[in-house]
Amino acid sequence: MNPLVLGGLLAALAGIVLSTLMDGNSLGVLIGPSSFVLVFLGSVGAAVVSFDLADIKRAPGALLRAFKGSAEDNDATITTLVSMAEVARREGLLALEKRVEEIDDPFLAQGLQLLADGVDGDSVHEMLEIDIASLDERHRSMISLFESLGAYAPTFGMMGTVIGLINMLGNLSDPSQLGLGMSLALLTTLYGVLFANLLYLPIASRLKRLNAQELAGRDLALDAMLAIQDGTSPRRLVDRLEAFLPVGQRVGYSARMEGPAPVAEPVATEAA
Template identity: 45%
Template sequence: MKKLDVLTPVGIIVGIIMMLAAVYFNDAGTGRLDDFIKMAPVLIVTGGLVSAILINFSMEDLRSVPKTVKEAFQNNQQDTKETIDSFLEMAELARREGLLSIESEVDEMRDPFLQKGMRLAIDGEDPEIIKDILTADIAAMKSRHTESREILEKAGEYAPAWGMIGTLVGLVLMLQNLDDPSSLGPSMAIALLTTLYGSLLANLIFLPMANKLKSNTKKEVYFKQITVEGLIGVQSGQSPKKLRDKLYAFLPKAISEADNEESKGKEQTLEGDLGAG
């Protein structure tokens, strides 16, 4: 289930607040926010950035931008241990009552990837075929995510470049009017603010969001790899203990060790009760 990832908006807001605070509370005591808001630098950076993106991508690519940005503000909440435990329960049920006994649970699964895999397993497909099909799905998902993320990555590259172009424009204007001291300040403001705007957009918005999406993709691929191994284990009739050992290798060491100790404790308690009986 995807939920709002508050760290993305919080990070952007904190960055903006810190920038504004640095301007306002500078040591010289001359901080004025309106000195950092000029229309000419905004037009150069945003206009150049939009133009470069339009040239670089197709209309179909650009239609995916709202969805891509939305994904950067969401986090796919997936409990790996809970998923592994559900596979162990299915493995136990399949060994006792057969693989068809799981069919009633397939419709209740919320993950389409897991549903697809379970249907293939119940239909009796060869484990290698199931693995090939699901691996192809994972590869296709990675490719789609990479294409969507590329727009943000390119925007992160182009924004500082257009900031430098604006700097050159400001310097040209300044050099052409050296005989007019009153024009030096506005020309220098254009030169410096365009670089500031370009760097700010790239390093506070575009590149961090692209990296967040990249991190989310890695997590999703990792989770799907666990799903593939779990499905193959259930379908092939692996014992819950062997399947547990294999799937727990995907968990962080601290969690797997703690769960192992808990399982050993339960086994010792059960043996003690049987011995006393």
């Protein structure tokens, strides 16, 4: 699991636990199996109704990516592409075909193969843009799924509270049970808020951020491959691509060519 994700979850849970204990309450007051079942199954069931089967099947992968995924290494991608630009300048675009097998990233491999095959620039741009748009659409469907779960969970929490109140009011013959009944009813609302704001919505936000980073990386790669096809010199290509990086990561042409070029690796995605 990504350390930041784990740390954030632990910090949020610690806040809930510590605040409960500081008020002199037992953690047992936060445990309600029936509330958990209603909120979890209710929100998941509503999501299943709202989305296609293909989207539901991709949800576990999206969940795993949210917890374990990391930002794409654009720095390594730039170094790899500059190395390919050197090959194209010295040996021609056809020589890139021999290097495609060294590339683990399917998007880079596809683009470089198109260059080696002599496909014209407009066609390369169109084909790779379709790939980018398709990836974005798949990712957005997963983001929308978890945002929907975040909207459904509090609603089912309120529904559970209403059910609990109905049951409580139907048993007014025993006043000693009113406090317990009220606490159980409100616990369902708490579960709905927790599921939404501690799990579903943070997952959606993280997927949204990872998607934006991956799209930026692919835009960078597309720009670089079109520049290679146009015959842009490797030195100028470095200056062009490093504009995508923070200032502290801009090392220049000489530094990137000092050692062997790192091979850009694919970023695992839930829908790719």
